[in-house]
Amino acid sequence: MNKIVEKEQFSENVFKLVVEAPDVAVNRKAGHFVIIKLGDKGERIPLTIAGSDPEKGTIDLVIQRVGVTSHKLTALNVGDTITDLVGPLGQATHIEKVGTVLAACGGVGTAPMLPIIEALKKAGNRIITVLAARTKELIILEDQMRQFSDEVIVMTDDGSYGTKGLVTKGMEDVINREKVDKSFVIGPAIMMKFAALTTKKYNIPTEASLNTIMVDGTGMCGACRITVGGKTKFVCVDGPEFDAHQVDFDEMLMRLGAYKDEEVRAFEAYLNN
Amino acid sequence: MENITEYYKSERAQEWRTEIRKSVKVKERTSMERSKMPEQEPNVRNKNSLEVNLGLVEKIALKEAQRCIDCPDPTCVKGCPVNIYIPKFIKKIEIGDFLGAATVLKETNTLPAVCGRVCPQEKQCEAQCFYTIKLNQPSVAIGYLERFAADYERNSGKTAIPEVSESNGIKVASIGSGPASLAWSADMVKMGYDVTVFEALHEIGGVLKYGIPEFRLPNSIVDFEIDNLEKMGVKFVKNFVVGKTATIDDLRARGFKAFFVGSGAGLPRFMNIPGENSIGIFSSNEYLTRVNLMNAASSEYDTPVIIGKNVAVIGGGNTAMDSVRTAKRLGAERAMIIYRRSREEMPARLEEVHHAIDEGIEFLNLNNPVSYIADDKGRVKKVLVQKMELGEPDTSGRRRPIPIEGSEYEIEVDEVVVAVGVSPNPLIPATVAGLETTKWGTIVVNDDLQSSVEDIFAGGDIVRGGATVILAMGDGRKAAAAMDKYIKEKIKK
Numbered sequence: 001m002n003k004i005v006e007k008e009q010f011s012e013n014v015f016k017l018v019v020e021a022p023d024v025a026v027n028r029k030a031g032h033f034v035i036i037k038l039g040d041k042g043e044r045i046p047l048t049i050a051g052s053d054p055e056k057g058t059i060d061l062v063i064q065r066v067g068v069t070s071h072k073l074t075a076l077n078v079g080d081t082i083t084d085l086v087g088p089l090g091q092a093t094h095i096e097k098v099g100t101v102l103a104a105c106g107g108v109g110t111a112p113m114l115p116i117i118e119a120l121k122k123a124g125n126r127i128i129t130v131l132a133a134r135t136k137e138l139i140i141l142e143d144q145m146r147q148f149s150d151e152v153i154v155m156t157d158d159g160s161y162g163t164k165g166l167v168t169k170g171m172e173d174v175i176n177r178e179k180v181d182k183s184f185v186i187g188p189a190i191m192m193k194f195a196a197l198t199t200k201k202y203n204i205p206t207e208a209s210l211n212t213i214m215v216d217g218t219g220m221c222g223a224c225r226i227t228v229g230g231k232t233k234f235v236c237v238d239g240p241e242f243d244a245h246q247v248d249f250d251e252m253l254m255r256l257g258a259y260k261d262e263e264v265r266a267f268e269a270y271l272n273n
Numbered sequence: 274m275e276n277i278t279e280y281y282k283s284e285r286a287q288e289w290r291t292e293i294r295k296s297v298k299v300k301e302r303t304s305m306e307r308s309k310m311p312e313q314e315p316n317v318r319n320k321n322s323l324e325v326n327l328g329l330v331e332k333i334a335l336k337e338a339q340r341c342i343d344c345p346d347p348t349c350v351k352g353c354p355v356n357i358y359i360p361k362f363i364k365k366i367e368i369g370d371f372l373g374a375a376t377v378l379k380e381t382n383t384l385p386a387v388c389g390r391v392c393p394q395e396k397q398c399e400a401q402c403f404y405t406i407k408l409n410q411p412s413v414a415i416g417y418l419e420r421f422a423a424d425y426e427r428n429s430g431k432t433a434i435p436e437v438s439e440s441n442g443i444k445v446a447s448i449g450s451g452p453a454s455l456a457w458s459a460d461m462v463k464m465g466y467d468v469t470v471f472e473a474l475h476e477i478g479g480v481l482k483y484g485i486p487e488f489r490l491p492n493s494i495v496d497f498e499i500d501n502l503e504k505m506g507v508k509f510v511k512n513f514v515v516g517k518t519a520t521i522d523d524l525r526a527r528g529f530k531a532f533f534v535g536s537g538a539g540l541p542r543f544m545n546i547p548g549e550n551s552i553g554i555f556s557s558n559e560y561l562t563r564v565n566l567m568n569a570a571s572s573e574y575d576t577p578v579i580i581g582k583n584v585a586v587i588g589g590g591n592t593a594m595d596s597v598r599t600a601k602r603l604g605a606e607r608a609m610i611i612y613r614r615s616r617e618e619m620p621a622r623l624e625e626v627h628h629a630i631d632e633g634i635e636f637l638n639l640n641n642p643v644s645y646i647a648d649d650k651g652r653v654k655k656v657l658v659q660k661m662e663l664g665e666p667d668t669s670g671r672r673r674p675i676p677i678e679g680s681e682y683e684i685e686v687d688e689v690v691v692a693v694g695v696s697p698n699p700l701i702p703a704t705v706a707g708l709e710t711t712k713w714g715t716i717v718v719n720d721d722l723q724s725s726v727e728d729i730f731a732g733g734d735i736v737r738g739g740a741t742v743i744l745a746m747g748d749g750r751k752a753a754a755a756m757d758k759y760i761k762e763k764i765k766k
């Protein structure tokens with residue numbers, strides 16, 4: 001049982017929960033995630049750790065409300081508990097000084113990017129962050145991202161905030177302007193696919209942090225398997241970060257839809273209850 | 274126990290044993306037929322998740338116990354990986370002391386109700402029974418009787434909680450909560466240690482919970498045993514991945530003096546053939562975990578699972594049988610095993626194969642998948658299968674399957690479960706400096722099951738690579754004895 005000690009709403013469907021998890025708070029590194037489960041009948045879902053306070057023994061989780069579990073989770077309030085929480089899982093981000101890093105975030109992908117740029121900044125890198133979303137309301141954690149970025153470029157699809165255009169436009173503007181040594185891309189699979197294609201054009205080494213369907217999160221089931229460079233990898237234990245130019249995003253997108261019908265049915269049933 | 278033969282001799286000479294032995298003539302005993310296990314009707318049970326075997330009733334158990342002639346040299350005991358004193362527990366049943374029989378079982382076996390259900394008895398105790406080796410007749414139904422005594426005790430409400438020595442305050446931990454760790458924890462707590470079992474999942478029991486289905490081993494039986502261990506003082510910590518949540522070094526700093534790694538062979542193997550990542554193709558671990566641990570087939574639970582109409586399960590082991598029989602129960606019209614060798618080479622327990630056949634499972638033996646074909650949404654719709662023939666025996670002693678060129682054909686499927694084996698979980702080996710492993714990733718141990726790091730012992734599948742519940746439990750017990758010796762010597766220094 002892990003108690004929720006703080007709750008903040010970033011936008012209509014995006015929330016931040018600060019949760020007690022003392023061991024995870026101490027041992028987590030950038031890139032790690034946790035698996036949570038609500039109640040006896042809940043499913044296990046992965047959530048990236050957006051930050052932690054080792055002294056208070058808490059971790060930050062940013063959740064986008066999409067399906068049944070994320071709705072249930074974001075309906076919880078301060079003082080409520082998450083039934084099961086395990087982590088930190090996955091491989092930590094490889095942090096080294098490379099020079100200039102271009103961090104491209106799509107929507108809620110900003111949350112897992114935050115600890116990564118924090119670590120990269122502390123390792124002495126120059127950080128240029130592109131925050132992209134459909135509309136102004138969905139740009140989250142801007143102030144925190146600015147704290148660890150040398151420059152932040154905001155892109156919205158509808159032009160309601162920052163520059164109008166897709167994430168890839170913001171990325172290309174930077175690449176055309178100055179030398180980028182490495183890129184990190186996190187966001188919806190489709191966004192990562194095109195962000196990776198963009199950096200590939202310019203031969204910039206790029207890491208993507210993947211969020212696939214998982215059950216146990218410890219390498220036991222293979223639900224999260226994807227193809228990277230022609231080989232099958234498990235996101236939970238081999239990742240979640242991979243060379244974005246080697247990831248088969250089309251296969252990943254396809255596998256993410258494995259339970260689409262079941263998810264729609266379950267969500268309708270949830271709303272009717 | 275060097276004097277085990279002497280012990281057996283003196284036990285056998287006890288008055289009650291002599292008396293019951295003489296009460297029925299050997300000839301009469303050997304002329305009785307082996308009892309049949311009552312079971313749910315195949316066409317009923319293949320639509321529910323209730324246990325297939327119903328267990329012997331008292332009258333039948335008493336009769337079956339009479340078949341055992343109480344041999345002077347009980348060869349059956351040698352066939353048992355934990356050396357249950359089989360004739361003694363069977364004779365206890367024969368005199369009607371069922372609780373006494375359970376006590377005998379528990380002297381050497383922490384989980385008799387589990388082993389009575391899932392052990393491959395036909396390859397172990399029953400293979401060494403006097404009836405099998407000397408009379409060429411069906412053996413005494415040792416497994417049925419073990420289950421009978423254990424169930425009797427559990428249902429009696431008089432389950433004896435084993436005595437525990439006075440606490441010595443020494444903290445020890447296991448990594449994993451499967452059969453190896455449970456057996457280890459029972460012995461350690463009995464010796465007075467402060468025992469903590471760390472489990473990565475949200476449920477205790479390991480493969481007994483996520484792997485073996487309800488129709489073969491009800492979870493309530495596993496939970497009952499876990500409750501008893503808790504009553505004895507074992508602490509269970511769920512949602513804790515040793516190596517991640519805290520490292521072995523962290524735990525050492527928290528005062529743990531020795532560790533038992535029973536983290537199992539958790540990594541599923543795939544065949545790496547084209548199309549294997551299509552939607553609807555699962556590892557057996559994923560399929561069984563969704564259904565058994567997460568209750569995915571029930572609409573009340575949030576975890577989904579794909580319900581196939583034409584389900585192919587690849588493999589011939591117990592996990593393959595569990596998967597294919599689960600698929601049938603979830604409503605598959607065609608549930609089939611695709612296995613590259615023949616029936617004779619199947620590693621599955623004989624009873625499971627028989628049960629599967631009775632339940633309407635199709636066996637496509639000497640067949641091997643070569644690729645999968647998906648529809649435009651990426652969902653598997655066909656498997657391309659190649660026929661095989663058997664050649665010379667390979668390193669496993671089984672005849673090697675050889676593909677027959679040009680024999681490929683397609684089978685329509687909408688769900689596939691790959692049950693071709695598992696690999697050791699690399700988490701612990703990857704996070705402990707100096708821990709020696711084999712090229713297969715199993716932990717290297719000496720005869721005392723001690724690893725290259727002196728305070729770390731290991732057993733079960735993380736050492737064996739893929740074995741049985743009973744072998745894992747035997748390892749747990751052996752490691753407990755060795756760990757106790759190690760700790761005591763360490764304190765002396």
